[in-house]
Amino acid sequence: AQKVTQAQTEISVVEKEDVTLDCVYETRDTTYYLFWYKQPPSGELVFLIRRNSFDEQNEISGRYSWNFQKSTSSFNFTITASQVVDSAVYFCALFIQGAQKLVFGQGTRLTINP
Amino acid sequence: DAGVIQSPRHEVTEMGQEVTLRCKPISGHNSLFWYRQTMMRGLELLIYFNNNVPIDDSGMPEDRFSAKMPNASFSTLKIQPSEPRDSAVYFCASSFGGLLNTEAFFGQGTRLTVV
Numbered sequence: 001a002q003k004v005t006q007a008q009t010e011i012s013v014v015e016k017e018d019v020t021l022d023c024v025y026e027t028r029d030t031t032y033y034l035f036w037y038k039q040p041p042s043g044e045l046v047f048l049i050r051r052n053s054f055d056e057q058n059e060i061s062g063r064y065s066w067n068f069q070k071s072t073s074s075f076n077f078t079i080t081a082s083q084v085v086d087s088a089v090y091f092c093a094l095f096i097q098g099a100q101k102l103v104f105g106q107g108t109r110l111t112i113n114p
Numbered sequence: 115d116a117g118v119i120q121s122p123r124h125e126v127t128e129m130g131q132e133v134t135l136r137c138k139p140i141s142g143h144n145s146l147f148w149y150r151q152t153m154m155r156g157l158e159l160l161i162y163f164n165n166n167v168p169i170d171d172s173g174m175p176e177d178r179f180s181a182k183m184p185n186a187s188f189s190t191l192k193i194q195p196s197e198p199r200d201s202a203v204y205f206c207a208s209s210f211g212g213l214l215n216t217e218a219f220f221g222q223g224t225r226l227t228v229v
Contacts, residue, residue, distance in 0.1 A: 037220075045205060045220035091157065101170065102147070102218065104157035 002027045004094045004105035013082055013113040021027045021108045023079040023092030029053075029058075033095040034068065034075045035102070040088040051075065118221035120206050132194040135224045138187055139208030147218060148191050149183055149205040157205075163189065177191045196228045 013019050025034065036048040039111045049059065051068050063080045074080040079086055092105040119138040127133050128171070139146050148160040161171040163183045178197070183189040193200055203225050207218040 042222070043203065043225075044222040045207075047219065093157075101159055101162070103159075106156045 001076075002029075002094055002096050002101070002103050004103055006090075006092055006105035006108050008108045008113070009106070010109045012113060014113050015084055016081050018078060018080050019082050019110065019112075021079075021092075021110065023075045023077065023105060025073050025075065025092070025094045027094060027096060029096050031097045033097075035091075035093040035095065036066065036075075036077050037091045037093060037104075038089065040065050040108070042094050045091070048077075081110045084114055085114045086110060087112045115203075118206055118208050118219050120204075120224050122224060123222065124225045126229065127196055129197055129228055130195045131228075132192065133160075133196045133200075133226060133228075135191040135204050135206075135226070137189045137206030138219060139189070139206070140219055141187065143208035143210050143219075144186065145209045145218075146183060146189050147207040147209075148189070149207065151203040151205060151223070152201075159206075160191070193226075195203035196226075197226070198228045202225050 005024045007022055011019060032053045034051045038046045038048055049066055052098045056068050056070055065078045067076045075092060087110060089107045089109045091107045093102050119139055121136045125133060144165050146163040149157050150160055151157045152203060158173055160173045161181045162169050166183045166186055171172060179193055181191045203223045205220050205223045207220045209218040
């Protein structure tokens with residue numbers, strides 16, 4: 001079975017703090033893709049990143065960074081020097097090539113307080 | 115490009131009524147997805163079209179739900195008859211080549227309330 005677990009339901013930090021959102025996935029497939037999406041208060045889902053199962057290199061994009069570790073089946077997302085505009089619900093998702101499905105985690109609601 | 119366009123943004127209807135949600139995917143995209151988001155179940159894939167053909171509708175909750183894609187630029191999700199438990203935000207997403215070649219772009223969603 002394919003499953004994505006985001007154990008942190010809600011996180012609240014003060015602006016400028018670093019924050020890490022955890023994502024653990026389950027799959028028996030060897031070819032899969034991992035995604036992070038952001039859902040701001042306006043409601044739409046905004047794509048952040050896609051990684052395939054053969055590329056474990058960490059990625060940094062501005063204040064965002066992602067740590068992909070197949071050994072622990074994790075794909076964690078870190079925001080450095082958080083800002084109020086980062087407040088949103090963040091979803092981690094797993095795409096299984098064979099099943100052609102995108103399975104989402106339950107999401108983590110991140111609140112950045114000024 | 116205007117992105118994925120969904121209409122209406124909000125819909126309030128009475129139990130038993132028919133509800134039709136609409137989606138216009140991004141031009142050139144050949145895959146379209148309907149998702150439902152609720153507090154209890156999170157984001158669930160309802161149905162997936164590729165080149166206007168339904169590929170996987172295993173996520174459609176029951177026969178009251180139906181989806182069509184008559185052409186590459188339009189899709190509908192219909193609920194008949196609607197029930198209060200159908201209240202959710204329904205997202206449409208499109209991509210080129212399924213999800214392998216690019217990310218899926220999501221619309222802003224339709225918030226459905228069935229009273």
